[in-house]
Structure formats: structure tokens, C-alpha cells
Amino acid sequence: MNKLTKAQTELWEMDELAKGTSPIHGLHPLAKLAVTVFYIFTVVSFPKYDLSGLMILVLYPVILYQIADIPVSTCFYKLRLVLPLVCAVGLVNPFLDRKILLYIGTVPITGGLVSMATLMLKGVFSLMASFLLIATTPIDQICAALGKLHVPQVLTTLLLLTYRYIGLMIREVAVMSESYALRAPGQKGIHFSAWGSFLGQLLLRSMDRAEELYSSMLLRGFRGEFYYVGLPKARGKDWLFFLGSLLLFLAARNTNLPELLGSLFMR
Amino acid sequence: MHMADALLAPAVAATMYAASAVTVGASVKTLKKDEASAKLPTMAVASALVFAGQMINYTIPGTGSSGHLCGGMLLTSLLGPQAGFLSMVVILAIQALFFADGGLLALGANCWNMAFYGCFVGYYLIWRPIMRSGLFASMGAKGAARAKLVLASVLGCVLTLQLGAFSVVLETTASGITELPFGVFAGIMQPIHLAIGLVEGLITSAVLLFVYAARPELIQDVDAASQGGRCSLKTTLVILAVVVAVVGGGLSLFASGNPDGLEWSMFGNAESGYSENMGLDEESYGVSSGAADVAGAIQEKTAFLPDYGFMNSDSAAGTTVSGLLGSVMVAAVAVLVCCAGGFFRKKKTAAKA
């Protein structure tokens, strides 16, 4: 099935990107995780009319994408999943909030228009930031960072194990979908009569796989402990990146830099 | 119905993170006693499978469209609520991280909206009471189990999706993101998710029926009733109340969202069913942090629902023309929201573009 293979390619692509060797890839995963979360927090904390203040934050992802050598365009493909709901919610604003905030020439700009734009930018910015994190940090390092933050090992291990088997499961579902489609030409999806058996078959097989997997763990002395490659030690540049970004975000949040910039040219 | 980062205010996002984190902590703690390590491989493989299975299109008979699986109830019925919850959390985390479905900040909210309701509410309020009850006893042991399985799956999916959709509305409104009045937003979300929930419930029950026929021991609580549990009057009443509440609640919202729509008057008591549904909610929420918000919002909602139909809301929409335009927009929004939920990944169109 097309959709499935695409999902797998998408997953593999992220894996490839994360293997890069740029300075951003080399940063401590915990620092990147913290900065990303803080960035998104800053972005969404902007008031709904503060379009100009928010604009400055576009610089963070754009600059880091360049340093990390990742084309900005790669992340826009992912927007298709986030934007519909954001748009759906944002699009009504111009019609419901008609308070006129300012005029550009004779064209009135309403509050709704501004809040809609702000909302969409928030969506785009936060996506860019989290994409950057994944594109520069392998999943095992993210899990290690989460472990440092006291996320229970059951959860991080489950995350890694699931990630390990997603490709396999996608392939199995894809193979079954193909064999279904070959015998049911012209059907867009799984027919009602096969709803249960389709996923059910896979499920039973997966349960056998899980059993086998567990015996493979037991045979190698598993007693509930997993051993991963640990995290590197935080160095000066990691702290610099972390604290520097923090300060810049705070500054951007508290002073409207674009307006300041604009006022320089408006006399 | 994945929440997006942009739709959340930091405070709301943090609250939802806290609520989900507490649930994760509690689940991990409960599981520890219960040999979490032995369950890990099964959890991992099952969540990987559900992740892949979410991309399967199921043709809905009699319509041109197709339905999808979200998997909360399915995972719960196979793994139990705690393990099911953790598995759903992992699925949502991978979706947020690698597919930008949802977002990093919205992950807490998404875990709550989809995993918490689907696993805990679905299990303790629907799955276990129904599976352990003596309902359908006249159909023989196997027949009764099958019938209960279908009932529990469908009810569970419908209820948990209603709760999830309602939470999306609550969280968005609490974040002060949208100008859309609360009632209208809910009026759009709830009926859509009623349909989605029904389809999900049917898919889930189809899969579980298959599993039950082949390996009944894989399903939680399935033979509990055969050990002689009799249908107590209380269980039956509780289940009946939930049925009425879910159906009534969904329909009343549908009605309020479409004042000039179909003749919903035949469901005259739908309003009362709705509040009953919400009354039940408060119980199920227990003492969790979200309870206060929810309860407050519920009161608010039930209070202003009647005089807050869309057509009357000229506080913002002044003229009739804009009112008309607004309704067109709402219709467009309904379609968009429909496409936006996690059930509809529009990969094909995006790839063509």
C-alpha cells in the first residue's frame, strides 16, 4: 500500500538526516531537547494579536537549519498533518473577530486576520523546531535524554522497542494490503467482511513474534535491565547553546524586536 | 483528532502534560508489580502493529468513504489499561516526533485525549463492567462473550472518542485560541467523532471477534463472566445509563450544532441525556487535575447552550451577510476538521501537490 511505504520512507529519511555530522548534530541531546521545548513554549505563549513580536522567532529554526545543513523545505511536507486543524480553528477568526486593529492604506486589518496569521505561524514554527530536533538527534539519544529527565525506563525502552518494530510491522501490513489488493481489484480499502481477519491475522502473528522476542531476551539473561549507549558529557558549547538560546528567546518574548526595527525606518 | 502545539496556551499544555505524566507514573508503578518486563515485548510489538494498522483503509459499507483505527480500546482490551496506556503514549510520541502528527508541546494533551480516555475510562467504565456482567447470558457462553465484546468495543470507542473530542474543544477554548464560540465548536466536533467512534468501534470489535475465535486467552476479562458472574441490576443500570448518555449526548450536540438540520425533536430528552453523560464524567475523572476545568466548563456549557445557537451569535458577526458567510465557513471548517483528525492522514494529496 502506497501510504504505508511512504510512511516507512519518511521514517528512514529522518534516520538518515539524524546521522549528519554538523555542529548541531554534535550538540548534547539534552540541550537540544530543552531548547526545543523552550522554543515551542515561547512561540505559543505569544498573545494572539502579537504577530510582529512572534515574527522574530522565525530566525531560530531558519538559522539552525542552515547550520545543520538541512533544507528548510524538507519539513514542510510534514505540515500537512498539523495545519488542517490549526487552519480549521484559525480560519474562522477573521469572520468572528472584526475589530479593526489598523489600516494599511485604506485596507482595514481586523483582529481576526491578525490572530489567524499568528496562529498559523505558531503552528509552522513549532513544527519546524521539533522537526529540527529529530532531524539532528537519533531516537536512542532522545530516549537517553528523556531518561536523564527521569522518564521511567519502561517508557523509554518501550519507545525504542516500538520504534525498532515499526518498520517491520509497516512492511507486514503493506505486504498483506498488497496481497489483498491483488485479489480485490477496484476496492479502495478493506471490505467489511475482512475487517476483523485482516488486522486480526496480523495481530495473532505479532503476538507469536512477541513471545519469540521475549524468549530471545530470556535466553540472554534478561532480568528487566536494558543497557544502552549512554549520553556524552555536556561540554562548554552545549551550555553556551542552551543558555544562549534561553536568553535570546526571553529577549524576543519581552521586547518586540521587529517593531523596534520597523520604528527605526518610520519617522 | 491530534491537538497541535499552536492550539495550546503554555499553561494548558503544561497542565495536560502534568496530568498525562501522573498517569504514566501511576501506570508504570502499577505495572511494576505486575511484571512489566515480561509484558514489554508484547506491548512493543502491539503498539508497532497498531501504528501500522492505523494506516489501513477500511471501506464503510454503503458509503464511498473509509474508516480508520485509532487503537486505544483495542490495545486496552489486549494489554489491560496500564500497558495499553503506555503503548498508546509511545505511539503518540512517535507520531509527534517523526510524523509531526500532533506536536511536542501538545503531546501531553494528546496522551490525555486519546490514550487516557481510551484506556482507563474505556476499560474501567465500559470494558470491564460489560465483560464481567452476565449480559446476554441466554446466548450461551461463547455467544454472550461475543455479544459483550461487540457492545463493549462500540460503546467504549464512542464514549472515549466523545470525551477526547470534547477535551480538544475544552483545551482549545481554554487556551483562548479561537474566536469560535464554545458551543459551536463542540457542536461540530462531537457529531463528527460520534461517527468516527462508531466506525472505530465496529473495526475494533471485528478484530477482537477474530482474535476471540482463535486465541481467546489474549483478550482481557473475556472469560470472567463464565466464572459465574451474574448480571447484577446495578451493572445493567450503569451500562444502560452510559448507553443513553453516550447516544443522547452525541445526538444532542448534533442537534445543537445543526439547528435547521434534521428533525432531532424526536430525541426530545436528548438534553437530559447529555447532562447525564457529563455527570458520569465527573465521577470518572475522580480527583485528577483536569476535573475542575472540565466540571466548570460543563456547567458553563449546559447553561449557555440553549441561547447560544450559531445564528444568534451576532456579538461578533454583526450583519446577516456575515452571519451567512459564517455558516458557510463553519461548514468548511466541519469538512476541514474532519480531514484533520488523526484518523485522516492526507498523504496522497500532499504527495501529489
Add this chain to the structure above:
Amino acid sequence: MLEFRNVSFSYEPGTPVLDNLSFHIRKGETVGLIGANGAGKSTIMKLMLGLLPAQGEILVDGMPVTKQNLSVIRQKIGFVLQDSDNQMFMPTVYEDMIFGPRNYGLTREEADARVERVLKELGLESLKHRHNHKISGGEKRMAAIATILAMEPEMIVMDEPSTALDPVNRRRVISTINSRKETKLIASHDLDMILDTCQRVILLNHGRIVADGEAETILRDRALLEANRMELPFCLQGWKGR
């Protein structure tokens, strides 16, 4: 090294999978376990590793397979699963390789040294930090063998080690098997590989040992093989071209 004494097993009462089985594998031997589907090959492997409870007596290095001995026995016998994807569950090859040694109490340094040594012996150094979900089928099988060797077992048990491999990778697995000094038990339908690797063959049918002896003798016996739902190895079928 491994001894089965009157071992029986059944999943459901009345339908025995293994029926009063006895055999003995000496240290350093390489034994092929052959038989049609459902003959009981996998069950034998699971029994000696204590994954299934047996009736009768199974001795590993003189030790009975009991709950108290499991940890020692599983250290002595390394089991290479048929599906390498089930064997390799950690994110990277390296993490998979240290999983066993670390669980058996080795420090990270000791485990690291073992990993390095095994990877070098098998010529797999480039695989060390690769992700398990992204390496090819042939690499995965070799890596799975490496994870088992990193546990330094005295005996290696392999379930269908050559399935779904291309000729080059199959050859690679065969030469790896031949280069190992450990005691080996190999279950397979790939009789050519058994002929290439084993001195002794045990032929099973419906849970009983039909033949146990020198590999060449058994694998050349067309009547015996065909009576037990097998056939001659391809290299002995006298293929002369079209």
C-alpha cells in the same frame, strides 16, 4: 555436552510432539537436525533451553535442565533464532551485542572487549553502530550470530540459519559455522548446507529419531530421506544440465 534421555513432549495431551527421544551430542561435534515440517526440530531446541517443560531428562554439560540451572545453561548454549528480527531488538548492533554479556554480569569494558573481538573475528566491524532496523537481511543474520558469539557459549544452536539468504550470504554463514570450534546443533531444511557443515545428522519424523549417524551416509540414502518426507541434497541429485 548435550544429552536427551527418554524425552517426550506434547502441547495437547494425546498428541505427542516428541515421543521418547534419546540422543547424545559430544563436545566439539557439529550435528545437523533434519526432518519435515512439524517433525519436532524447534521443540527440541526450546526444550534444551528450558523454554518449554519436558518430560524425561535433558542434561547440558552434565547438568539437568531445571529452573535453578537455567541461568547457567542459557549461558552455555547460544540460540540463533530463525528470524533475526526477533533476535535483534535493541536499537543498534552494538547494544544488542552487549545485552547478553551485561545481563550476565560483565562490566561495560569487558563487554566492549568481547564485542570488538567477535566483530573482528567475523569481519563485521563496519556493522557495529548500524541500526538494527536498517541493515540488510544478510547483515542481520551475521549480526545475530555475532550477538550470540559475544556471550561466549560452549554450544551454538541454530534454527534455519540459511533461510532467506542470497548465495553469497549463505556461503558466508556456512564458512562462519565451519570456522567455529564450539559444539553446534543446526536445524535446517537446507540439506546442502548440512552436508557442508555437519559430520553427524539426526533425522526426525513425527517426534521420533528415524536415523542418527554420519552425515554423508544419511544424506546419500535416497530411500530413507524420501520415506521421511525429505529429498537428496541438490549436489547429490546428479544434475547434469539440460
